[in-house]
Amino acid sequence: MTGGSRLFPGSPWTPLEMSPFGGWGLLSAFLALLCCTGSGEEAFEVRTWPEQLMVESGESQVINCSTTCTQPNTGGLETTLHKTLLAEQDQWKLYEVFNISQDTDVICHFTCSGKQESKSLNISVFHPPKQVLLKLWPTLVAVGRSFTIQCRVPSVAPLEGLTVTLLHGSEIVYSQTFVGTTLSPQEAMVTHNTTAHREDNRHNFSCRAEMDLRSRGGDLIHRVSDPQALDVYAVAPEADRYLRGASCLEEAEVGLPGIAYVSGMATSTAATGTQHGSLGLWFSPG
Incomplete structure (x- = not known):
């Protein structure tokens, strides 16, 4: 109508102008109300320290x-273990x-604004290597013959x-790393057969056990x-023939210091060395 106020915009595609206090403002306020309902129970986290824990059997832990x-x-720690509260503030215990x-x-x-959150911490118990027992047999062996560690x-x-490592001095003879998930205490054993060499008596043998718990929150033990x-002793050729049945009698062969030698039924002792037994085991002084 001419001269009258229009109820609708001239074009159906022209949006209505709305102030922040108009319909759009009311919609925004309604969406904000939906979003913030229960904001007093906003998300929060519960944390533990340490995050992983591995302890020796019978120990205590903070x-x-x-x-x-x-x-x-409210807050706290639930456990079947005996516990003591050492210190606390609002956000930690x-x-x-x-x-x-x-x-x-x-x-x-x-519990925060009526909502409770929790965090579980698994404690694993380990039994460290308290004894490492090494055995050699035989303890007296000829060069080239086998013996067991x-x-x-x-x-x-x-x-x-x-990991169990067999050592000759500082040199690694053999090493084995165990696998498996059994947590109950059990015996770990490593057996290695090897051949005796002339230099084997120059250094002692030993065994090292290492338990690596670092990936599980522990230490390297x-x-x-x-x-x-x-x-270690060497067999002189004549003595070797005697041991095979020959009757040749020879004195002990002179060799490397600290190595014992076998000869035949020697009737006299060498200028240096000590005779052991009727077969003539000779240990030359080092």
Whole structure:
């Protein structure tokens, strides 16, 4: 109508102008209300320190429970172990748990504006190598003959990550890393057969056990056996023929210091060295 006010815009595609206090403002306020409903229960986190924990059987450990909630209502540590609260502030609590003898879980929890969150911490128990027992047999062996090195590590757990290394002086003779997930204590044993050499009596043999728990929140633990000596002797050609049935009698062969030699039924001792037995085992002084 001419001269009258129009109820609709001239074009159906022309949007209505709305102030922040008009319909669009009301819609925005409604969406904000939906978004912020329950904002008093906004998300928060619960954390534990350490995040991984591996302890020796029977030990105690300090555990910290913390939260990102600025004003938690309650919080604490749930566990079947005996515990003591050492210190606390609004956003953290420090506990000590005692006598951890088996694998267990502890739970840190906090309540913030009526909402509870928790975090579980698994505690794994290990049994370190306390004994490393080395055995050589025979302990007296001829050059070129075989002998056995055996190392036992009693009552260790877990076997996974345990490495047992046989050493001759500082040289590695043989090494074995164990696998498996058995957590109960058991014996780890390594047996290695090798051949005696003239230089084998110049250094002692030993065994080293290493338990690497670093990937599970622990440390690198190692222990070494007492050293063991191997007596090595050479067989003189004449003595070798005698041992095969010949009757040739010869004195002990002169050789490297510290090595014993076998000759036939020698009736006199050498100028240097000590005779052992009727077959003439000779140990030359070093």
